[in-house]
């Protein structure tokens with residue numbers, strides 16, 4: 175499924191050139207690829223793709239078909255391909271354990287073709303072996319929704335009262351990890367989104383309600399997943415002194431101004447960008463211990479535009495996943 179130009183639907187094509195793996199790369203037979211809001215930002219042109227046509231998708235699960243010279247992954251291995259596709263390893267960020275901020279980073283489904291396809295090629299050093307306990311469909315949303323959510327959760331420190339603004343793919347995973355860690359979870363959604371509120375309570379939120387109304391009690395931290403700038407001052411107003419608002423998305427509408435008094439008392443606002451490979455190793459080890467159970471809505475690969483449309487309209491409970499190989503991805 176190819177993006178030719180922003181704002182246009184993805185185009186199904188059978189003749190996208192199939193690339194052989196180069197040195198250090200693997201070619202993967204894709205089983206499933208979860209749909210991320212970032213894909214939507216790219217397709218809608220809110221995030222400029224540096225090259226077109228482009229195959230989106232950066233939560234890719236599949237089996238290695240072929241390995242290029244020096245790639246330390248064996249054919250037959252089941253792997254996940256995440257958003258972070260390549261880093262230089264030499265810039266000041268890479269040298270200080272912050273490869274998520276690499277100056278020359280390349281991202282899957284943005285700088286290099288991603289997983290809305292039957293085949294994908296990736297740098298083997300940025301692929302992750304997947305645990306047997308997770309089927310392809312359950313594992314795919316861990317690769318970005320889970321990873322970015324987990325990194326955002328880490329940025330909240332030991333916050334006990336945690337607000338989640340927007341209850342989609344990331345929040346439904348983070349909520350489970352947070353409950354496992356003994357935190358209290360409060361879910362904030364649109365006032366009339368009673369379906370998401372019920373879903374949040376089912377996942378373990380002790381309260382769910384209107385994001386723009388006062389919070390039921392002060393929060394120690396809030397993570398904003400929804401791409402709505404107005405939620406940032408709303409979340410800030412919900413914080414106890416010393417609390418932090420973590421913005422977890424790659425794009426958001428402008429943040430309205432707010433009185434300095436709302437930030438006073440050492441409240442903070444920060445963003446979380448991308449992931450490191452250590453984040454991935456950490457979450458993939460933690461997920462089965464929680465255990466994280468991902469809720470997925472599946473679509474055939476050729477129905478990717480429907481999946482994106484449902485995500486845009488807020489109609490998806492949990493995560494949308496494109497099923498590329500229905501035989502391989504039949505595990506729950």
Ligand SMILES: [Zn+2]
Nearest residue numbers: 263265268276
């Ligand atoms: Zn770097």
Ligand SMILES: [Zn+2]
Nearest residue numbers: 210212318319
């Ligand atoms: Zn993503």
